[in-house]
Amino acid sequence: MSVAPLRGGQARMDELLTTTLDVLKETGYERLTIDEVVSRVHASKATVYRRWPSKSALVVAAFVHAVSHLPAEYDTGSLRGDLLAGMDDLLNEMERLADVMAGLIDEKRRNEELATALREGFLDTRRQVAAGAFARARERGEIAPDADVEMLWQIAPALVMFRWLMMGESVPREEGHRLVDEVVLPLARAGRPVSAPATPPPPPPPRRRAPPSS
Amino acid sequence: MSVAPLRGGQARMDELLTTTLDVLKETGYERLTIDEVVSRVHASKATVYRRWPSKSALVVAAFVHAVSHLPAEYDTGSLRGDLLAGMDDLLNEMERLADVMAGLIDEKRRNEELATALREGFLDTRRQVAAGAFARARERGEIAPDADVEMLWQIAPALVMFRWLMMGESVPREEGHRLVDEVVLPLARAGRPVSAPATPPPPPPPRRRAPPSS
Amino acid sequence: MSVAPLRGGQARMDELLTTTLDVLKETGYERLTIDEVVSRVHASKATVYRRWPSKSALVVAAFVHAVSHLPAEYDTGSLRGDLLAGMDDLLNEMERLADVMAGLIDEKRRNEELATALREGFLDTRRQVAAGAFARARERGEIAPDADVEMLWQIAPALVMFRWLMMGESVPREEGHRLVDEVVLPLARAGRPVSAPATPPPPPPPRRRAPPSS
Amino acid sequence: MSVAPLRGGQARMDELLTTTLDVLKETGYERLTIDEVVSRVHASKATVYRRWPSKSALVVAAFVHAVSHLPAEYDTGSLRGDLLAGMDDLLNEMERLADVMAGLIDEKRRNEELATALREGFLDTRRQVAAGAFARARERGEIAPDADVEMLWQIAPALVMFRWLMMGESVPREEGHRLVDEVVLPLARAGRPVSAPATPPPPPPPRRRAPPSS
DNA sequence: TCATAAGCGAGACGGTACGTCGTGTCTTACG
DNA sequence: CGTAAGACACGACGTACCGTCTCGCTTATGA
Numbered sequence: 028m029s030v031a032p033l034r035g036g037q038a039r040m041d042e043l044l045t046t047t048l049d050v051l052k053e054t055g056y057e058r059l060t061i062d063e064v065v066s067r068v069h070a071s072k073a074t075v076y077r078r079w080p081s082k083s084a085l086v087v088a089a090f091v092h093a094v095s096h097l098p099a100e101y102d103t104g105s106l107r108g109d110l111l112a113g114m115d116d117l118l119n120e121m122e123r124l125a126d127v128m129a130g131l132i133d134e135k136r137r138n139e140e141l142a143t144a145l146r147e148g149f150l151d152t153r154r155q156v157a158a159g160a161f162a163r164a165r166e167r168g169e170i171a172p173d174a175d176v177e178m179l180w181q182i183a184p185a186l187v188m189f190r191w192l193m194m195g196e197s198v199p200r201e202e203g204h205r206l207v208d209e210v211v212l213p214l215a216r217a218g219r220p221v222s223a224p225a226t227p228p229p230p231p232p233p234r235r236r237a238p239p240s241s
Numbered sequence: 242m243s244v245a246p247l248r249g250g251q252a253r254m255d256e257l258l259t260t261t262l263d264v265l266k267e268t269g270y271e272r273l274t275i276d277e278v279v280s281r282v283h284a285s286k287a288t289v290y291r292r293w294p295s296k297s298a299l300v301v302a303a304f305v306h307a308v309s310h311l312p313a314e315y316d317t318g319s320l321r322g323d324l325l326a327g328m329d330d331l332l333n334e335m336e337r338l339a340d341v342m343a344g345l346i347d348e349k350r351r352n353e354e355l356a357t358a359l360r361e362g363f364l365d366t367r368r369q370v371a372a373g374a375f376a377r378a379r380e381r382g383e384i385a386p387d388a389d390v391e392m393l394w395q396i397a398p399a400l401v402m403f404r405w406l407m408m409g410e411s412v413p414r415e416e417g418h419r420l421v422d423e424v425v426l427p428l429a430r431a432g433r434p435v436s437a438p439a440t441p442p443p444p445p446p447p448r449r450r451a452p453p454s455s
Numbered sequence: 456m457s458v459a460p461l462r463g464g465q466a467r468m469d470e471l472l473t474t475t476l477d478v479l480k481e482t483g484y485e486r487l488t489i490d491e492v493v494s495r496v497h498a499s500k501a502t503v504y505r506r507w508p509s510k511s512a513l514v515v516a517a518f519v520h521a522v523s524h525l526p527a528e529y530d531t532g533s534l535r536g537d538l539l540a541g542m543d544d545l546l547n548e549m550e551r552l553a554d555v556m557a558g559l560i561d562e563k564r565r566n567e568e569l570a571t572a573l574r575e576g577f578l579d580t581r582r583q584v585a586a587g588a589f590a591r592a593r594e595r596g597e598i599a600p601d602a603d604v605e606m607l608w609q610i611a612p613a614l615v616m617f618r619w620l621m622m623g624e625s626v627p628r629e630e631g632h633r634l635v636d637e638v639v640l641p642l643a644r645a646g647r648p649v650s651a652p653a654t655p656p657p658p659p660p661p662r663r664r665a666p667p668s669s
Numbered sequence: 670m671s672v673a674p675l676r677g678g679q680a681r682m683d684e685l686l687t688t689t690l691d692v693l694k695e696t697g698y699e700r701l702t703i704d705e706v707v708s709r710v711h712a713s714k715a716t717v718y719r720r721w722p723s724k725s726a727l728v729v730a731a732f733v734h735a736v737s738h739l740p741a742e743y744d745t746g747s748l749r750g751d752l753l754a755g756m757d758d759l760l761n762e763m764e765r766l767a768d769v770m771a772g773l774i775d776e777k778r779r780n781e782e783l784a785t786a787l788r789e790g791f792l793d794t795r796r797q798v799a800a801g802a803f804a805r806a807r808e809r810g811e812i813a814p815d816a817d818v819e820m821l822w823q824i825a826p827a828l829v830m831f832r833w834l835m836m837g838e839s840v841p842r843e844e845g846h847r848l849v850d851e852v853v854l855p856l857a858r859a860g861r862p863v864s865a866p867a868t869p870p871p872p873p874p875p876r877r878r879a880p881p882s883s
Numbered sequence: 884t885c886a887t888a889a890g891c892g893a894g895a896c897g898g899t900a901c902g903t904c905g906t907g908t909c910t911t912a913c914g
Numbered sequence: 915c916g917t918a919a920g921a922c923a924c925g926a927c928g929t930a931c932c933g934t935c936t937c938g939c940t941t942a943t944g945a
Contacts, residue, residue: 564768634820898932
């Protein structure tokens with residue numbers, strides 16, 4: 028769906044992409060209009076369609092553009108410092124991109140490139156930040172050797188995005204830090220629980236039907 | 242934007258709403274068309290617009306319809322049993338509604354009724370299931386008295402929805418159970434950490450700019 | 456290229472067609488815009504495209520509509536009276552349609568329906584008017600029995616259209632009448648010349664080339 | 670709108686003009702595309718627009734180029750010979766230009782230069798050929814002194830163009846010669862009719878309305 | 884001899900119109 | 915009266931062409 032940038036006009040491309048992102052934030056994917064975007068930068072529709080074959084491709088490119096920076100790396104000397112730094116970065120990114128992401132989650136189901144952009148441009152960054160921090164912490168003996176890093180890295184983005192996208196609330200810095208101190212760090216230090224309780228899992232509950240059929 | 246059901250035709254309404262949900266799952270909010278819905282049930286557009294004033298109202302109603310059942314309540318006698326039962330219910334609901342939710346997250350930003358439906362019909366159910374379970378567990382002394390219930394209940398839905406909507410993966414039952422056993426239960430039992438480390442939080446990291454401007 | 460008229464809205468169709476004809480007269484085929492037409496009658500493009508598949512089809516229909524009346528028939532009792540009446544009718548029609556025709560002559564080359572409309576709706580009317588007049592005149596003995604009717608009927612429209620379309624002048628009534636009196640009537644009365652001069656036709660002249668190649 | 674030939678590249682100009690004429694014949698004015706023309710001669714749009722300021726100017730120039738040769742003059746010694754020679758020339762020109770003319774009649778209404786080109790490059794040639802022939806014939810006493818030359822010269826082009834452009838038929842040489850022998854020559858020899866019949870012209874017929882309103 | 888200029892191809896660009904499609908309103912005819 | 919059918923005004927989409935423009939490349943001349 029993406030298109031090799033034209034020879035000239037790199038500046039024009041950036042302008043189009045950042046403007047697209049602005050409009051996206053303001054109005055959401057559905058209400059975004061190509062005409063609105065081009066009129067803001069005094070361009071013409073052809074200039075857009077010469078680069079991207081459709082509205083959705085334009086929007087995807089704008090998102091890719093927005094998340095295409097080098098993954099952050101923090102080495103503050105302590106696990107807590109690293110995680111707090113990563114959390115601050117996450118919160119900044121969400122502030123910038125939460126509205127845009129909301130408009131793209133549906134599109135992502137049908138657009139492999141967008142899915143890749145989200146994964147590689149955003150999620151992998153979170154994973155790498157956390158993975159690096161945990162690796163250094165393990166060498167320093169700060170955490171249990173069997174800590175489940177693959178689960179741990181997801182906790183912060185999952186909860187932050189849940190709050191932004193599902194609950195519709197922003198997440199203040201202190202909340203994010205509490206999340207690190209009261210959830211991530213304790214779990215990392217404790218490692219996996221000694222043994223999963225032997226009680227067999229209960230039978231699956233009866234499936235619900237959509238309408239309150241009773 | 243809300244529903245004014247006509248006297249007759251309750252069955253017709255259900256048919257329209259469930260069909261709307263089907264189309265929504267298949268094609269997403271943006272690509273859903275009223276004509277597609279009505280042609281599937283051999284109805285006419287007027288029949289839809291007599292009941293709901295817009296496409297978004299129809300879709301909201303379909304979602305409300307889908308989540309409008311009594312909140313589940315599980316009392317299995319143990320916290321773990323309750324949480325696992327709640328997790329199974331959550332996983333079932335996600336299986337049924339993940340695609341639909343993806344299509345509505347953007348619309349929710351502009352549609353208060355949809356936001357309410359999501360909150361009351363879906364999230365509050367999760368909260369109540371967990372809150373009840375934790376309350377009983379505290380009475381039984383199974384968990385620390387200062388366990389942060391408001392944070393704890395969010396962990397399961399946040400991580401499950403993160404996996405479904407962000408990572409694009411479904412969550413198998415065993416994974417859900419591991420989440421209960423290795424994250425929720427340990428945190429509940431431990432309660433809040435003795436004291437937040439006294440180290441002052443690091444200064445906020447420099448904000449990133451969108452393009453790799455270096 | 457034509458389309459069965461929709462059930463309702465015959466009035467709307469007429470309105471669209473006459474407005475199309477107006478715009479056509481004012482601006483010519485090339486500069487005519489669907490948006491201009493629909494905005495004049497407060498219609499929408501879809502209303503046009505529901506009936507006619509393209510701009511050219513609309514314009515053709517407007518022309519067909521404009522020439523779709525019963526062929527005139529004049530029986531004034533004398534050949535001269537009949538021809539003058541036919542001439543007046545021709546001049547009226549040209550006044551009404553000359554600008555339109557100018558815009559359609561090119562399109563006619565590619566549009567069989569338009570060609571048919573021009574032939575049957577306009578030219579055949581001329582032929583029939585003249586043919587009837589000459590037939591009655593021959594019975595009355597007013598003209599030579601061997602008068603070449605197939606050539607005679609063409610003279611009036613050919614010269615009038617030549618003046619309108621090629622020379623860009625309108626033809627006043629007196630000029631038209633002079634044409635009848637000084638060209639058509641004399642030729643009709645004289646019949647074919649006694650014998651074609653026996654001189655063999657000269658050899659065809661050398662073909663010219665486009666550029667003044669000398 | 671007129672031509673300002675660049676210093677070099679006369680050959681290029683000819684190439685462009687003749688190619689334009691070709692495309693014009695094939696597709697008509699409206700469908701002619703600058704891109705089509707330049708791609709056929711491996712030129713670029715700038716090369717066209719450096720010479721002619723618009724599509725219509727290019728097309729006009731192509732037509733002017735096509736009709737810009739010295740007016741023919743035939744002096745065969747007899748009126749009939751002159752007229753037949755002129756007719757052959759006319760038929761040749763129509764063969765070459767009928768399609769092009771069809772595409773330009775509409776444009777001519779709005780383009781004074783094109784109107785001039787048609788008049789001076791094509792029509793005046795016909796007029797001069799005929800006028801010369803008739804002048805010599807009058808001196809020789811071959812025609813009536815009061816023959817209406819201004820009307821006579823138009824008959825041949827009017828009828829030939831009528832056949833080509835309105836009826837959509839080509840005109841074979843014999844038909845053209847018949848036209849000379851049976852129409853033009855008899856009228857020229859007879860001169861104006863002795864007296865216009867005294868019958869007053871009939872009242873103008875009722876104007877027709879566009880739709881068959883009865 | 885080489886530099887300065889000019890025409891050239893290529894094609895991006897701002898516009899404008901096209902023809903299509905979906906929304907939400909409305910009318911018509913049927914049961 | 916509710917409904918199926920579908921016409922309608924509106925407005926966005928994605929395409930095509932016009933006329934302008936900038937870019938290098940080539941060529942052709944003049945210092």
